[in-house]
Amino acid sequence: MKSRIVWFSLVCLSLWACLSVLPDNSLHAAETVSHYPVIDVSASVHDGNVPENTLDDNLSTRWSAQGNGQWIQYDLGSIQELGYLGLAFYNGDIRSTTVDIELSIDGEEWSRVVEQQESSGTSINLEAFDFPDQEARYVRIIGHGNSRNDWNSMTAAHIYPPNPDGPIVEELEAIDPGPVPDAQPFTKAGLYYPDKTPYTPPSPHPVTGKTIHVTDFGADLQDNSNDDTAAINAAIQAADPGDEVYFPDGTYNLNSTMDNDFTSHIYLKDEVNLRGETETGVLLVSDFDMNDVPNSKVMTAYGKHDLTISNLTITSTFDGNYSENPSENNPDRGGPAYGIFVADSAGQPSHHITVNNITIEKFQRMGVRIEKSNRNTVEQVTFRNATDVGGGGAGYGVGIQGIQGIDRLGHANDTYFNVVKNSHFEGPYLRHGSLIQNYAHNNLVEHNTYRGIIHDAVDLHGQREYLNEVRHNHLVNIPRGGIGVGNTGGTPPNSHSASGAGNYIHHNTLKDTRDGIIVMMGSPETVIKSNKVMHTSTPANAKGIYLLNAPGTIVKNNKIVNNNAEGFWGIFIAEDDGDTRNGGKGAGIPENILVEKNKLIGNSNGIRVEAGKEIRINDNIIRRTAGEDYVNLIEDEPISQSLAPSDDALIDFERPESNYGVMNKDLIDTGAPDRNFYKYFNIKQNPAGSKGRMALYQFDLHDFEGIESAELQLTGKTGSNTSSVTLAVYGVLSNEWQEDSVTWSNAPNVAADRVEVTGIGDSAFFLGTITVDQAETTLHELDVTAFVEEYGTEAISFLVADTQGQNGNINLYSKEETNETRRPALKITAKP
Known part of the structure; x- marks a missing residue:
């Protein structure tokens, strides 16, 4: 191969820039080419898209690092003869990326073999980066950003031996990232496995070891120029599984980042809890400005599990003006992008992380982001004062999301069984309270309060999220929507x-x-x-x-x-x-x-x-x-x-198991006179109390507050054999009867052996009478305000009967009457 190296040195110097990127020299499916295995990969920094992602030949995963000069490095394990590289870049079909390539035998002294070379900008697949053949063990790729910004994002890297036919790279197939073929689909919304058995979220991770004070590692409690970040991370690293890291009340200034991740202040650790003394007394103050570090996070968990974060406030040094205009981004926006960032690492999810009893504020994108992870809980958390509520992902309280456009059913990092509960989302400086998107499924949002949120307080964001459950939440004063399913926008x-x-x-x-x-x-x-x-x-x-x-x-x-x-x-x-x-x-x-x-x-x-x-x-x-x-x-x-109308029913003392409140074909088939009770109630009685009927009415009061007056309205007329019947009206406390099953035998406030209303003064209250004395249909009204005000909660019931034994028939219309103007009603006037 020495002659080939000489040929390059003599002939190709002037053509080097043209030949260093050869995007068309890729193998088709029928061809094969071998590349060296990599035993280790590292990087200067990353943003959670870790360097290992470039080894899986999956063009949907990547290593990412922001800034000119950030690098990724590969170790072949031994010295090999190298001929060229195959590199693939994130969004490589719409932007070009500029890199240097350096080689080393010992990892100490480096030789630059490619300088300031651009990718084609037309392909997401491997592209050849050629250089003179050279022995090396280590390969370092140094990024200089892309044609749109200063991010370096690489999806795959192959290191090849020299090839006498020139640099040829494989054409990676787009790995089908969809569901695992034999994965069982979920079929019931909420926290249910595919076989519909319930999933029960575990209790927060317990402390079984020691309590480690951050102050023992140099953190102070004052709001000053002292940077407490290193002390906090040192305390976390010193903790063993089962320990907790404890924050006494005080202000903790976060002014620096992790050594290998310039986008994060604090890395969380498996089975190590973080606990503050009190939620309002412990302030973690980030100096991140998302405008300078777009993907910044206060706390980060990549592929972590079994830990609890509790009793503290995450905030920032942001002191600009807030905006509640969702149509445009806030010019003064700032602070970190995320408060707590929970995501997978190399396909392994974060799981069993609990965020409990904390406040998150002064962030720009999301207070808590749960991505490609499962079985995590956010509870009793207050979200407020996002620094931006404009478009493009600003101002969300909690975001739960999978991968855009990709269903990960059956994969470890599928997004499911995450819970947001008992939390408070305080507007107006939040765009969305809770958001679910990107094929996330079987997550639960329950018992939260959303007040004054700018857009949909709960937003299923229009990216194929499915079988999620949203229940028992309280939404107040949402000016641009409440709960949204599906969405416009995006790119x-x-x-x-x-x-x-x-x-x-x-x-x-x-x-x-x-x-x-x-x-x-x-x-x-x-x-x-x-x-x-x-x-x-x-x-x-x-x-x-x-x-x-x-x-x-x-x-x-x-x-x-x-x-x-x-x-x-x-x-x-x-x-x-x-x-x-x-x-x-x-x-x-x-x-x-x-x-x-x-x-x-x-x-x-x-x-x-x-x-x-x-x-x-x-x-x-x-x-x-x-x-x-x-x-x-x-x-x-x-x-x-x-x-x-609302529920009603007729019960019959002569037939204690009969019910006239709903259609019953068996009764109809018995013939007259029972057939007509499906149009109206025929109230009748005799002095001996040996026969009689009573009517029950129930009205739903869930949505009435501040009742000013209540009027029971019944419509009836006299029958052919009577000129006048006076009916007693009672308010009854039992609302347990059911319209389709109540009979004399199980009705509330009815004597078992005679026609009598029971529980007077205790559970049945006499409210007055109505007298039906007209042959024409007439409306009868009775003021029941006092009873409804005192006893009306979720529902209220009334009982009407002839308690005088007048032995007369009258027609009192029911909900089965085809003319709705004759139906019973409870007319309520609410207080202004």
């Missing part, structure tokens, strides 16, 4: 669009939110159940539940109450125009929608359907609507609807 080809299937949103309370719950962009099979949307006063044209191209969505048992914003609609179903900035991505009409058994009371408008097909609207209650109860603008496809 092609990975712009946002639809969320994945099966996300489950239930038992949340949303007060004064613009679009309480919105499903858009073709996000499929979302279940929206038993949520409360209430008291929306602004802005105009807000919606309670808003469905845009939301195939297979189920909207059931929700309560939408007292939303009086101008143009408000309780449930709004319409066509989605998609993301007009990204070619209309996500456009379409709703299809196969079920809207069932929802209660819409006291709103500006009820249900509006503008577009869609296979829309089913059944058994919803719409009352006291200021404008339109129901509008259907689909002309070519009729939509079924059935509106019903």
Whole structure:
């Protein structure tokens, strides 16, 4: 090979720059070429994308380091004859990267063989970097940034022996990073394994060893120029598994970084807890400015497990002006990008990390980021005062995410079983409270409070996240949305669009939110159940539940109450125009929608359907609507609807197991007179108490606060055999009876052997009487304000009966009456 080296030295000096990068000299699938195995890899620094990622031949993983002169180094284990390198770069098809290459026999003295050479900027695959053949054991690649910024990001490196045919590199196949072929799919939302058995999050990692004080390693407690970073990291490194590192109350100034990661102040350690004395008394103050260090983090966990961070505040030296304008980035933004950064390392996830009872503030991107990791918990954490709420990922409380565009089902670093609970998200300086994206699945967001968040407080961000559960959260004053499923925006080809299937949103309370719950962009099979949307006063044209191209969505048992914003609609179903900035991505009409058994009371408008097909609207209650109860603008496809009042039932002393409150074919088949009870209640009695009937009514009060007055309204008329019947009305404390199963034998406040109301003065309270004495249908009203105010909580029940034995028949209409104006009602006026 000496002659080949001489030829290069004599002939190719003037052509060196042209031949040093040969992107077309790659092997096709049928060809083979061998490269040296690497026994060790290291780097000057990294940002969590570790140098080992360049050895897996996976073009979706990388080593990254910011700054001119950062390097990555390979050890072949012994001296070899080297001929050229094959290097692949992150985003190599849209930007060129400039590098030097140095070789060494001993790792001490280096020879530069390539200087300031650029990659092609047209390929993500291996490209040949040639140099004169030379013996070496160590190879160092020094980065000088890329054509867009000063980041050095390399996805793969091969080191080749000399080749008489010239430098030829393999063409790496894009490894299919999708699900493991035999991985069992998850099928139930929330914390459930694929076989639907529940996953129970473990308790926070316990301390079984010693307590290590950071002050013993040189940290002081004063807010001064002393840098406490090294002392904190030294204390962590001195800890053994089971130990905890303890922070007495004080201010800890973080002015430096890890030796090998200029983007992080503190590295966490397996099975070592960090605990402060008190949440408000321990302040970790970062001097990072994201404008200078874009990927900066206060605490970092790469592939770590079994540890707890508790009782402290993470903050920064940021002292600029805050902005609550989501349309543009804050010119004064600063502070670290992330408070706590939890991610995988070389494909191994971080897991069983608990963040508990802390405050995170003055960050720019996310307070806590959980990436490519699973089984972590964020609880009792306060997020506030992000320094930016503009676009591009600013101002998120908690972000849970997998890999953009890649489903990692079955892989170790799949993103699932992460929990955010019992935490507080305080606006207005947060863009999103909790965000889930990028194929993250089966995560749980529960029992959190979101107040004044700028955009969707809980955001399923439109990157195929699926089977996540959002439940029992309290959202107040969200001016630009409440809970969002699917999203516009982002940069092609990975712009946002639809969320994945099966996300489950239930038992949340949303007060004064613009679009309480919105499903858009073709996000499929979302279940929206038993949520409360209430008291929306602004802005105009807000919606309670808003469905845009939301195939297979189920909207059931929700309560939408007292939303009086101008143009408000309780449930709004319409066509989605998609993301007009990204070619209309996500456009379409709703299809196969079920809207069932929802209660819409006291709103500006009820249900509006503008577009869609296979829309089913059944058994919803719409009352006291200021404008339109129901509008259907689909002309070519009729939509079924059935509106019903609150629960009621009739119980019969003559037939103690009979129930007339719901349709019962067996009773109908017995013939008259029972058939007519499905249209109205026939109240009858006799002086001996040997026969009689009583009516029960139940009204849902979940969404009423500050009741000013309550009026029970019943409609009836006399029968053919009587001119007048007076009925007693009682308020009863039991709400346990069920409309479809209550009978005389199990009804509350009814004597077993005679027609009598029991529990008077204890659990049944006489409220007054109504007298039915007109042959024409007449409305009867009774003031029940005092009873509702004193005993009304989630629901309230009334019992109506002839207690005088008048032996007369009257027709008292029930919820089965086809004319809804005759149905019973509880008219409530709320306090202003």
